Amino acid sequence: MLEQTPLFDEKLSFHYQGLDRLSESPIIAGGNVKRLETKPEGLGGDKILVATGMTLKEAATFYAMYMNFAERDKLFKQLDFLLDPEDWHDEDKVPEKASFISFLKWTVATRRFDWTSLGFDQTGSIQVAFVNGSNQFTAAFAPSDRVNWASQIKTEDGFDYSAGQTPLRTFATTSIAMLDRL
Amino acid sequence: MHTYKKAPVVQAVLQLQFQKPISAKHVEKITKKASTFYPSVEPLMDYEISVDPAINGGSPKMTATRASSRMQAADPSQMFTVGPGQFTTSQLAPYLGWQEFFQRFIRDFNMITKITGHPLFNRIGLRYINRLDVPENIATFDIQKEYLNIYPSVSGKLGQYAGNMVHVEFQNAECDSVVLVNSGLNAPVLINHVSYILDIDIVRTNNIPMKFDDLFNCIEKMRKAKNEIFEELVTDKARKLFDA
Numbered sequence: 001m002l003e004q005t006p007l008f009d010e011k012l013s014f015h016y017q018g019l020d021r022l023s024e025s026p027i028i029a030g031g032n033v034k035r036l037e038t039k040p041e042g043l044g045g046d047k048i049l050v051a052t053g054m055t056l057k058e059a060a061t062f063y064a065m066y067m068n069f070a071e072r073d074k075l076f077k078q079l080d081f082l083l084d085p086e087d088w089h090d091e092d093k094v095p096e097k098a099s100f101i102s103f104l105k106w107t108v109a110t111r112r113f114d115w116t117s118l119g120f121d122q123t124g125s126i127q128v129a130f131v132n133g134s135n136q137f138t139a140a141f142a143p144s145d146r147v148n149w150a151s152q153i154k155t156e157d158g159f160d161y162s163a164g165q166t167p168l169r170t171f172a173t174t175s176i177a178m179l180d181r182l
Numbered sequence: 183m184h185t186y187k188k189a190p191v192v193q194a195v196l197q198l199q200f201q202k203p204i205s206a207k208h209v210e211k212i213t214k215k216a217s218t219f220y221p222s223v224e225p226l227m228d229y230e231i232s233v234d235p236a237i238n239g240g241s242p243k244m245t246a247t248r249a250s251s252r253m254q255a256a257d258p259s260q261m262f263t264v265g266p267g268q269f270t271t272s273q274l275a276p277y278l279g280w281q282e283f284f285q286r287f288i289r290d291f292n293m294i295t296k297i298t299g300h301p302l303f304n305r306i307g308l309r310y311i312n313r314l315d316v317p318e319n320i321a322t323f324d325i326q327k328e329y330l331n332i333y334p335s336v337s338g339k340l341g342q343y344a345g346n347m348v349h350v351e352f353q354n355a356e357c358d359s360v361v362l363v364n365s366g367l368n369a370p371v372l373i374n375h376v377s378y379i380l381d382i383d384i385v386r387t388n389n390i391p392m393k394f395d396d397l398f399n400c401i402e403k404m405r406k407a408k409n410e411i412f413e414e415l416v417t418d419k420a421r422k423l424f425d426a
Binding site: 050062063064065066067109 | 259274275373
């Protein structure tokens with residue numbers, strides 16, 4: 001049986017312990033089975049990138065019911081492109097799962113799957129970019145549920161630049177209007 | 183059974199346990215064969231720590247042996263594990279329905295029996311973990327009751343509601359199985375939503391059929407029972423969420 005003792009998290013809500021680790025358990029069906037004392041071997045080199053890609057894609061499965069196949073395919077292809085060992089530099093930081101989850105939460109909340117590209121910054125945060133001609137909107141999702149964003153919109157009087165740092169939940173609301181300006 | 187547009191299945195798991203553990207060599211052969219379908223292979227190791235006071239003043243010695251393999255397809259929602267005592271086919275979201283899942287299980291099953299011969303099994307486990315994402319900012323018992331027919335009943339004088347988890351076990355005579363249900367509040371997965379888990383686990387340890395066709399029919403029965411239990415435990419309001 002999976003460990004199912006509920007735990008308090010910082011938001012005073014129960015967390016179904018083990019749910020985010022289901023796939024890591026060698027025995028996952030059945031109520032009366034002891035968990036094996038097993039753990040994965042260490043990874044090295046390019047395998048880290050492959051493992052990171054799998055980890056991020058696995059995280060996306062938690063949101064998969066809210067994506068259609070084209071949206072999921074686009075996301076996975078972009079991850080494969082970004083985590084290609086051929087183009088990876090040793091000094092690059094592998095992306096943070098928590099940052100990717102923040103991005104997924106946002107994209108499901110706003111239904112904005114029409115991004116132009118994804119990227120990772122030097123801190124391991126996921127960046128998303130929307131480009132329409134000379135108009136641009138970028139956002140970097142920090143693992144701490146904060147979003148750094150920047151916008152460049154062409155107006156009759158010249159470019160309108162703006163930038164800010166916004167909590168994720170607020171950003172899910174405010175970014176809709178900003179993206180509509182693109 | 184109605185197929186939902188947004189099936190709430192977070193993970194579906196079908197596991198068979200061998201009556202007699204298969205050899206490490208068989209695990210290795212199955213892993214090699216399965217890597218055709220599941221190219222991502224993660225060896226899971228058993229670690230044994232021993233201390234002999236007569237050697238090196240009793241310094242602990244750790245030895246590792248490969249216990250099982252956890253494998254994933256190129257699409258990481260498709261997973262497979264094999265070890266001396268069991269094999270498991272599982273599916274993370276998106277869950278595309280029983281036909282697809284069960285066909286993959288049969289493919290895995292055939293792959294194993296080709297290597298091990300005709301094994302006997304002493305346990306079947308079929309488990310579906312569902313998550314209901316409810317568009318509310320605050321979790322209350324009343325909201326939980328609107329979506330689920332399984333919830334706790336407690337005095338309202340105990341203080342602020344922070345969470346719950348209900349565990350129920352019952353017999354299913356038709357499948358000769360035990361059903362374990364866990365349900366309760368989960369950490370929210372979506373923004374401005376609360377999430378509830380509905381985990382249905384059907385386990386059969388008695389009279390496991392030896393013939394493969396009978397075994398598959400038995401699993402089909404368990405699946406039917408699982409669906410009936412699921413539909414009993416969710417409300418129409420929850421069904422609307424799955425079809426939204």
